[in-house]
Amino acid sequence: MRRFPHLVMVCGLVTAFFAFGETKSQAGLLPVKTTIASESGNFRWTYNVVLTSDSTLKSGDFFTIYDFDGMITGSEMSFDPNFSFSTSMTGNTPSRTVPMDDPSKSNLTWTYNGPDVSGQTSIGNFSATSIYSDAMDGSFTARTHRQVDGKVDSNITDTEVPTGDTPTIPEPATLALMGIGLPLVGGVRALRRKVK
Numbered sequence: 001m002r003r004f005p006h007l008v009m010v011c012g013l014v015t016a017f018f019a020f021g022e023t024k025s026q027a028g029l030l031p032v033k034t035t036i037a038s039e040s041g042n043f044r045w046t047y048n049v050v051l052t053s054d055s056t057l058k059s060g061d062f063f064t065i066y067d068f069d070g071m072i073t074g075s076e077m078s079f080d081p082n083f084s085f086s087t088s089m090t091g092n093t094p095s096r097t098v099p100m101d102d103p104s105k106s107n108l109t110w111t112y113n114g115p116d117v118s119g120q121t122s123i124g125n126f127s128a129t130s131i132y133s134d135a136m137d138g139s140f141t142a143r144t145h146r147q148v149d150g151k152v153d154s155n156i157t158d159t160e161v162p163t164g165d166t167p168t169i170p171e172p173a174t175l176a177l178m179g180i181g182l183p184l185v186g187g188v189r190a191l192r193r194k195v196k
Contacts, residue, residue, distance in 0.1 A: 027155035028055035028144025029063045029123065034160045036133055042072055045162060046127040047140075053120035055153065056145045061112045063142035064092050067105040068128060069163045075129035082114030083126070094154035099139030118147055130162035137161075 033048040047065065051057050076085045085108070086092070090101055092109040101107065110126055117123075138161030146153045 027052050027142070027157065028057070028061075028153050029142035029155070030157055031065075031140050031159045034135075036135070036162075038133075039129055042075075042129045042131050043133040043162065044075070044127050044129045045160075046125050047159065048125050049123045051117060051119070051121050051123055051144070054147050055118070056147050056150070057112055057117040057123070058145050059113050059115075061142070061144050062092060062094075062109055063140065064094075064099075064107055064109040065159060065161060066099045066107050066139040066141075067102045067136075067163075068108050068130065068138070068161050069105045069165070070131035071106040071108070072129040072131065075127075076108065077125075077127045078110055079124045079126075080114075083110045083112055085110055094141050094143040094156075095152075096154050097141045097156040099141050099156055100137075101139070132162040132164045134163050135160040136163040136165070 029049055029051055031047045032050050035046045035048075037044045037046070045068070049063065071087065073087075076087075078085065087106050087108055089103050089106065091107065093099060093101070108126075108128055137158050139156060140159040141154065141156045143152060143154050145151065
């Protein structure tokens with residue numbers, strides 16, 4: 001093996017990649033549908049969440065939706081009384097997940113407090129109201145248990161979240177400078193071609 005140290009390192013990385021990929025593919029809770037509805041001048045965001053076939057939901061398991069911008073306090077709803085709700089600016093993050101997390105935007109966490117549930121099933125709808133209707137990509141993490149051996153399992157996926165961030169539009173002066181500069185760059189290139 002001393003003659004092929006790079007081969008050993010590559011084999012190790014490939015093994016680690018597939019081991020991580022297996023763990024990640026065993027997602028426990030997933031948001032399968034997001035709907036946005038107007039509500040008293042604001043917008044209710046509803047997430048339909050399912051439990052996958054190889055997972056068990058136990059008391060203390062949870063899921064978190066990150067960076068829910070413009071949250072209206074007290075607007076959260078769950079159609080399952082076995083879930084409790086909390087909000088924070090950072091966290092509740094399961095192990096082995098690295099979500100996008102802006103500390104200036106609310107994270108929504110629903111924690112399960114009921115009897116064990118196993119196999120593929122809809123957990124129900126979970127919602128909160130925001131002052132914003134525009135969507136951006138956000139993170140969804142969950143902690144459940146593997147059905148095969150009962151060990152804790154974590155997953156992360158993308159979901160849509162509300163945002164109040166507007167795209168940056170260049171100021172008129174910047175646009176004017178670009179309007180002058182780009183033709184000059186083109187002119188210089190044309191002159192160089194003629195000289196050669």
